[in-house]
Amino acid sequence: MKPAARKKIIQAIGFLALRAAMALVLGVLLLFLYDIGKKGGGVISWEFLSQAPRRGMTEGGIFPAIFGTFLVTVITAVLSVPLGMCAAIYLNEYAKQTGLTRLIRLSIRNLSGVPSIVYGLFGVILFVNAMRFGTSVLSAGLTLGLMTLPWTITASEEALKTIPNSYREGALALGATKWQMIRTNVLPYAVPGMLTGTVLGLARAAGETAPILFTGAAFYLPFLPRSLGDQFMALPYHLYIMATQHHAVLQVRPLAYGTALVLIVLVLGMNMTAVIIRYRLRRKQR
Amino acid sequence: MRKKKWSNLKEAAIRAFFFTCGILAILVLIGIFLTLLSTAVPAFREIKISEFLTSTHWDPTSPEKAEYGLLSMIVSTLMVTIGALLLAVPIGIGVAAYLSDVAHWRVREVLKPVIEILAGIPSVVVGFLGLVLFGPAIAKIFHTGNGLNAVNGSVLLAIMSLPTIISISEDSLNAVPRAYSEASLALGASPWQTLFRVKLPAALSGIIAACMLGMGRAIGETMTVLMATGNARSFPHGFLDSVRTMTANIAIELGEVPYYTTHYYALFAIGLVLFIMTFAVNLAADVVLRKYQEREQ
Numbered sequence: 001m002k003p004a005a006r007k008k009i010i011q012a013i014g015f016l017a018l019r020a021a022m023a024l025v026l027g028v029l030l031l032f033l034y035d036i037g038k039k040g041g042g043v044i045s046w047e048f049l050s051q052a053p054r055r056g057m058t059e060g061g062i063f064p065a066i067f068g069t070f071l072v073t074v075i076t077a078v079l080s081v082p083l084g085m086c087a088a089i090y091l092n093e094y095a096k097q098t099g100l101t102r103l104i105r106l107s108i109r110n111l112s113g114v115p116s117i118v119y120g121l122f123g124v125i126l127f128v129n130a131m132r133f134g135t136s137v138l139s140a141g142l143t144l145g146l147m148t149l150p151w152t153i154t155a156s157e158e159a160l161k162t163i164p165n166s167y168r169e170g171a172l173a174l175g176a177t178k179w180q181m182i183r184t185n186v187l188p189y190a191v192p193g194m195l196t197g198t199v200l201g202l203a204r205a206a207g208e209t210a211p212i213l214f215t216g217a218a219f220y221l222p223f224l225p226r227s228l229g230d231q232f233m234a235l236p237y238h239l240y241i242m243a244t245q246h247h248a249v250l251q252v253r254p255l256a257y258g259t260a261l262v263l264i265v266l267v268l269g270m271n272m273t274a275v276i277i278r279y280r281l282r283r284k285q286r
Numbered sequence: 287m288r289k290k291k292w293s294n295l296k297e298a299a300i301r302a303f304f305f306t307c308g309i310l311a312i313l314v315l316i317g318i319f320l321t322l323l324s325t326a327v328p329a330f331r332e333i334k335i336s337e338f339l340t341s342t343h344w345d346p347t348s349p350e351k352a353e354y355g356l357l358s359m360i361v362s363t364l365m366v367t368i369g370a371l372l373l374a375v376p377i378g379i380g381v382a383a384y385l386s387d388v389a390h391w392r393v394r395e396v397l398k399p400v401i402e403i404l405a406g407i408p409s410v411v412v413g414f415l416g417l418v419l420f421g422p423a424i425a426k427i428f429h430t431g432n433g434l435n436a437v438n439g440s441v442l443l444a445i446m447s448l449p450t451i452i453s454i455s456e457d458s459l460n461a462v463p464r465a466y467s468e469a470s471l472a473l474g475a476s477p478w479q480t481l482f483r484v485k486l487p488a489a490l491s492g493i494i495a496a497c498m499l500g501m502g503r504a505i506g507e508t509m510t511v512l513m514a515t516g517n518a519r520s521f522p523h524g525f526l527d528s529v530r531t532m533t534a535n536i537a538i539e540l541g542e543v544p545y546y547t548t549h550y551y552a553l554f555a556i557g558l559v560l561f562i563m564t565f566a567v568n569l570a571a572d573v574v575l576r577k578y579q580e581r582e583q
Contacts, residue, residue, distance in 0.1 A: 007478075007479070010478060011476045011477065011479075014478040014482065015388050015478060017380060018380045018381070018384035018387075018388050019388065020380075021376070021380030021384060022380070022381050022384045022389075024377060025381055025401070025404070025448060025452075026397075026400065028404075029400065029404050031419070032411075032415055035418075035419055036411070083307055083310060086303070086307035086308075087304075087308045087310060089304050090304035090307055093304075094301055094304055094305065103312060104308055104309060104311055104312055107314075108311045109568070110315055110565060110568050110569065111311060111315055113502045113503075113506070114506070114561065114565075115533060115560055115561070115564055116409075116506065117506070117508040117536055117537060117560070118557050118561050118564075119318075121321075121322065121536070121540075121553075121554060122321055124540075125321045125325055125554075126317070129545075146314055149311070149314065150311065177293060178297060178300075179296070179297055203406060204406065204408075206408075207406075207407075207408025207409070207410070208408065209409065209410045210409075210508040210533070213540070213541065236408055236410040236509075239410050239411065239414060243413075243417055243418075243513060244512075256414065260411050260414055263408060263410075263411060264408070264411055267407070267408055268403060268406055268407075271406040272403075275402065
């Protein structure tokens with residue numbers, strides 16, 4: 001065989017292997033979505049979405065879990081979004097390249113690699129015990145808030161980086177102080193981008209189970225949480241219970257599939273919204 | 287004049303506020319470490335550290351003699367992690383190379399969000415699918431009882447660490463200077479040869495960092511392994527054995543354990559071991575990535 005022909009064949013085989021890898025990943029994703037969509041779709045009804053579980057969670061719906069996940073995500077956002085934004089403002093607008101700044105960045109990168117269950121342990125000690133919030137929706141939300149902090153900081157900083165320096169220089173040249181410059185010429189343009197980035201982090205938090213296992217999520221509650229000190233039901237924890245801990249796991253499998261579908265639609269819905277908005281923002285900026 | 291002074295003071299106060307938010311990241315990281323450490327230490331009033339790290343028997347609720355040996359769980363964690371990497375590294379690098387060098391840019395624009403979707407699937411859903419989808423399949427293929435074993439965990443963790451490996455590997459492939467591939471192509475190398483012998487080696491440190499970050503994710507993952515590996519406490523002898531990882535053990539036992547007992551403290555000691563392991567892996571990845579970026583500049 002001629003070397004040129006051999007080269008071509010090797011290239012064809014090589015590229016085919018790369019395409020196969022891509023196809024495999026796509027296939028797994030489609031299999032996931034198809035299986036959950038097909039088996040969960042049949043369970044979804046207005047009753048399923050709007051009612052509480054009945055008869056030892058063998059019938060009824062998942063409304064308390066949807067509500068609980070919504071509530072805990074709001075608390076997560078209240079802690080994580082403002083703190084993350086302010087930290088990003090410090091890093092991008094104020095901080096100089098010092099050892100301390102490098103240490104902050106290193107900490108942020110390392111925080112995003114801390115296992116979620118370790119955040120759960122930290123939440124037990126700090127929020128449940130030391131601060132005496134008990135196992136509650138507040139403790140769980142704050143735990144998730146700390147977990148999402150590195151993601152919100154990174155996402156917010158990305159948004160700040162897209163603001164051209166000429167905006168800043170223009171304000172400073174007119175005699176504005178640093179804070180005036182940030183408030184009038186940086187934040188108004190950066191906040192939409194910051195928010196979309198943080199929504200991605202919140203979506204991940206909404207789907208997390210390990211950090212809330214011991215900080216506030218409840219197996220079953222006949223009522224909705226009335227205050228921040230109450231325990232709550234959450235979609236991911238409910239799925240875990242329905243899949244493995246229920247006394248009749250096989251009987252309630254359809255309900256587990258339904259829960260999985262609702263959870264995935266919720267999380268991916270938040271993701272998609274953020275991705276689409278981000279895409280539009282980028283186009284506008286060009 | 288006084289107004290100016292007031293304004294300076296205000297500026298300084300605002301700066302101080304943002305600075306406080308900035309150093310919060312350091313405080314949280316140190317806080318997590320110190321909390322775990324101080325809660326883990328009381329465990330070693332009753333448990334010998336050598337026993338904790340080298341014994342394979344974990345039976346804290348035994349009526350005769352409570353045993354706290356972590357080794358089976360460390361081995362289990364490493365097994366599913368290594369299994370996951372064996373699957374995810376070649377596939378992840380393949381996909382990254384496909385996205386950076388083979389795919390048309392329009393296809394790439396569609397596929398990159400798809401990878402993000404995969405990253406967005408909650409771990410409990412992945413674990414559920416391991417239980418209902420992969421479990422029965424693995425049981426059929428390998429003729430084992432229920433398919434809840436280390437193989438299942440490895441497959442799921444591979445899926446969970448793929449997005450990390452793909453996106454960072456692709457970034458580092460894209461960061462290889464154009465001049466490298468142009469020079470290679472101009473010398474008559476085929477696009478495949480250019481990719482395989484020029485771009486991949488040039489991006490190697492970034493790819494290694496990507497794999498390490500994926501590994502960190504796999505070590506710390508809880509819900510997927512909890513639901514899909516069967517959680518047997520015995521020492522695993524092969525990939526078809528049911529395994530219980532460190533993360534899964536914390537998730538199983540922390541809910542039932544009475545506060546402030548040796549068992550309770552021992553679970554935090556496991557958390558500390560986990561923290562140190564992931565911290566080391568992530569830090570190493572960071573150093574590799576940093577070196578690589580410095581060289582680029």
